[in-house]
Amino acid sequence: MKSYPAAVNLKLGLIVFAVLIALVSLLYANGLVNRLRERERAGMEIWAGAREEVARSTIRNPYRDEFAIMTEALADDEGNGRMREALAWAARLPLGDHTNFFFELISEYYQDVPAIITDSLGTPITWRNLSVPLRGALTAEDSLKVRERIQQMAVMYQPILIEVPPGDDYDGLLQRVYYDESRLIRELRIFPYVQLLFVGLLIVVGYLGFSYVRRNEQSKLWVGMAREAAHQLGTPLSSLMGWVELMRQHGGADTGSLNEVSRDLRRLSRIANRFNDIGSTPKLVSQPLAPTIENTADYIRWRMPQHGVTLVLDVPRELRAPLNAELFGWVIENILKNALDAMQNYTGDIKVTARGEGRRVYVDCTDTGKGIERSHRKEVFRPGYSTKKRGWGLGLSLSKRIIKDYHGGSLSLLHSTPGQGTTFRIELPVS
Secondary structure, three states: OOHHHHHHHHHHHHHHHHHHHHHHHHHHHHHHHHHHHHHHHHHHHHHHHHHHHHHHHHOOOOOHHHHHHHHHHOOOOHHHHHHHHHHHHHHHOOOOOOHHHHHHHHHHHOOOOOEEEEOOOOOEEEEEOOOOOOOOOOOHHHHHHHHHHHHHHHHHOOOEEEEEOOOOOOOOEEEEEEEOOOHHHHHHHHHHHHHHHHHHHHHHHHHHHHHHHHHHHHHHHHHHHHHHHHHHHHHHHHHHHHHHHHHHHHOOOOHHHHHHHHHHHHHHHHHHHHHHHHOOOOOOEEEEOHHHHHHHHHHHHHHOOOOOEEEEEEOOOOOEEEEOHHHHHHHHHHHHHHHHHOOHHHOEEEEEEEEEEOOEEEEEEEEOOOOOOHHHHHHOOOOOOOOOOOOOOOHHHHHHHHHHHHOOOEEEEEEEEOOOEEEEEEEEEOO
16 A cells, blocks of 8 residues: 555654754754853953952062062071071062952853963862862862863863963962853753653653554444444344245245355354444453364364365364454465465465464464565555455454454564565464
8 A cells, every 4th residue: 555655664764853953953062062162262352451450560579679689688597497488488479369359250250161270380270160169278079170170171071271471580380270061061962862862762762652643543443343233134134034035935946055145154253243342342262272263173174175275274172361262263265375375386284273272372374485584574564555466455464453452462573584474473462
């Protein structure tokens, strides 16, 4: 049927369209993140430049001469070496500490930007937006955490230099600003994936809901058609049976012909009962499998060629399972008909075997026909799929539904080899 390829193409088209939407969303989000990163980089460079200018304006220490006098006064005393080093270090400092001013700007405009300033030796001077106390003595763990963040930030972004060359009467200044992505950028990075996750869930839920509604509609259509077919067959069958009995009573009719007509009428009546059973919940009765399979096999043998095809049964008489004999026999009939149609030149063997294993019963139907190509194995149970020119493609689909929905079992294609044959397996629960 042409509707199935069209449905497949429609599904593929929707999948391709969804993939395109996902790619466009990811590309747009990635571009947005890159623009925000460039903006943050530009802001950090502006602030670093502002700090450098502040340092330039205050790097001349007005107390440097006093420091020099104090250092000379302590020069004659060898025991004051530590004090001389402290004075020399203090003399190199600029007036005031403008680091707080620098980070106040960062906090005002980029509250979530983690940043660390280090001196020329890489020692952290101050930091912001880290899970480390800004003031007070650092523990060894906190100090290690700050240095690890510096390494991580150096990988993410090239540090920004704050550099003031040394002059005649003052030392230079060299600091580095390390920073990381803000929380906004990190959230924007994962947002497309979260969006795709929710869209995917929506598509899955919608698809499952649509499939459920479609299956429900198909089920109602199956039931309606089955009950209508049973109803339409019932009236003429009853009339024909009455006419046959009337012909028997008047005599003069060919008894053999009447017997054959009666057989066909009973067959049609069974078919009508099967359609009627599909429209209602059938009652399952624990019974032997052998009689139902044997009766169906006898009917198939009537349709088989006189020579060339053999049908063999291997079903233990004691094997039992809960069945609706009429519907289960219909399933066996459909499988055996397909096996017979698969015979090339009407030669080959068909074998039905059954066995019990634990709380399950397995019935295998094997033929030596033309087999099924690997590319078609997933379609054999699809309604409308048929390799026969005049086939409706409903037999296996209906059989699978009878076994699954009414008997609580399964019908599957166990294996198939082109040119060698096919095996279908019916699995039924014992209880």
